Amino acid sequence: MSRLHILAEGRWPGPEALDDSGRAAAPALPPLPGFAASSFSPLVAETAERCLRAHFGPADAPDRPPSRTALLLASGGGDRATARAIDAAAASGRRVPPLLFFQSNPNAVLGLVAARWKLTGPVVAVSPPGSVPGEVPPDALELAALLLSDGDADQVLVIAAEQADETAPPEGAEQPGPAARPGPPRPDEQPHPGGRSWPAAPPPHGDTAVALLVTLA
Amino acid sequence: MSANVPPAARPVITGLGVLSACGPGPGPLAAAVTHGRTGFTEVRRFDATGRRTRRAALLPDPLPLGVAVAGVIADACRQAGLDDVPGASDHPDPHPVAQDGAASPDGTPMPLLLALHSDLRTTEVAARVAESVAGRWGVPGVTRVYTGACVAAGTAVADAAALIASGRHARVLVAAGHLVEPGVFAAFDAGRALARDGELRPFSAGRSGTLLGDAAVAVVVEAEQSAERRGAPVLARLAGWGRSGDAYHVCRPVPDGEGLARAVGSALARAGVDPAEVGYVNANGTGSPLADRAEALALRRVFGRHLEQLPVSSSKSVHGHALEASALLELAVTVGALRDGLLPVNAGWLGPDPDLGLDLVLDGPRETATRYALSLNSAFGGANTALLVAAR
Secondary structure, X not given: OOOEEEEEEEEEOOHHHEOOOOOEOOOOOOOOOOOOOOOHHHHHHHHHHHHHHHHHXXXXXXXXXXXXXXXXXXXXXXXXXXXXXXXXXXXXXXXXXXXXXXXXXXXXXXXHHHHHHOEXXXXXXXXXXXXXXXXXXXXXXXXXXXXXXXXXXXXXXXXXXEOOOOOOOXXXXXXXXXXXXXXXXXXXXXXXXXXXXXXXXXXXXXXXXXXXXXXXX | OOOOOOOOOOEEEEEEEEEEOOEEOHHHHHHHHHHOOOOEEEOOOOOOOOOOOOEEEOOOOOXXXXXXXXXXXXXXXXXXXHHHOOOOOOOOOOOOOOOOOOOOOOOXXXXXXXXXXXXXXXXXXXXXXXXXXXXXXXXXXXXEEEOOHHHHHHHHHHHHHHXXXXXXXXXXXXXXXXXXXXXXXXXXXXOOOXXXXXXXXXXXXXXXXXXXXXXXXXXXXXXXXXXXXXXXXXXXXXXXEEEEEOOOOOOOOXXXXXXXXXXXXHHHHHHOOOHHHEEEEEOOOOOOHHHHHHHHHHHHHHHHHHHHHOEEEOOHHHHOEOHHHHHHHHHHHHHHHHHHOEEOOOOOOOOEOOOOOOEEOOOOOEEOOOOEEEEEEEEHHHEEEEEEEEOO
């Protein structure tokens, strides 16, 4: 495999997630217009932006020329909240929220990042098995090296994102009825009153992503 | 643009397996596209009565997706003659290096690049495919799953070609599958992406959207020397490939087609082929008013006046839009067109869109003697792929 040089890195959560005692705080992802049903795309966008700012400076810098930067999103789990919202809405027979049309697909948020930062390289999404949150899967780096050596990009922005909370109902999406609701039982459905409790609407937490801007060494 | 380094090997296609709404195998698919016999029917697989559009190109008796993909992989490997490689067809080989000298220089086995929709079932389907094929034909399992929407399979083919051309591997298996299911159907319907009148009419006046289709497809991509050495059939050559991004929008193509034009330019440059040598384009042509117009402008950018005599069609108009599998299904159609010398018909035509100015293949069978054909795909996020296929 060709050797890679890391130009910049971005992470979510970053150092701001630690307070003075070193404990993890609960950071809130910046909202992403048009992507309200799930934390996945905001997670990808914010992590990508952190990495790109570290290398390019502000996104709105005047006269920045387009760069032949590819976007490569690697996520073992993908956008489960949106997938559940679509399945549930379809199963209910009700109208699916129209915004879920483009949110149904991991490429969409990459298009948003590419447009904002003028990144004209290939747009690629993969689902590596056994992804470890907070780490870039080795296969994603191998694919980045292939894209670079093949000549369609000068840099690759590799984003590894994992949505940790599978139980959070999608914000802004139509909620399915009890019969169609996937996932764990609601509190009033707990078979054992003293057993593990499930919050009715837990806030998204534990979403983790890392972005690396790489080029050939 | 490709790196200015001579390739270590030329990638060719030695095996192809396909299952589509047109029937099992490449024969029924070729017959349907060359005569413009569309495969669309009323959706009864699930309740679509609440949707604006209720038609799609469906397999009459769909298998589970993982089984369907495993089946076409077996077909592709059989056609490639890999069943005849001693020890390659049955059980896992503890040292899975092909015994015909076709293994890559470092002795790695044949990778499997798989394109699937990203949803709650992706992992399960990939595991089913891996379970079915691991250890056969030197395939170690599923090497990588591409989930990048309508260019997922096109990207996988480009990457397979790059792996061959760079000498990293001597054979790469690419597979893809998509079955029309209620969630995606409902989302596309909600996004008003499906044709209101139930017909897919690429580049036509009055086009109103796309229609989805079932497909499972697999190809064996192999170094030409390796194929020749073991006497494998060569169906076509992957002469060039290109990938690009529009840097424009989450789901709309850049209106002037600049991004797709760059992908085509990359494929042509990599092959060293002049635009005037291209004799057919199997266009992305989803039937979307905006996307079809952008694609026509991309073709105008690349081909200029040659476009006036360049036959173009979108075979989606016959077999439907197979999303993550679409690029591989359309590559299969394009390979068939070059081998048979018959171009796919652009079905669903109502009349010219004066903005487009394309030489559409409107009646069939239409003969061709061209040596080069392009297969194009675009996706959400502004992703584009171009595959340049050369006849053998």
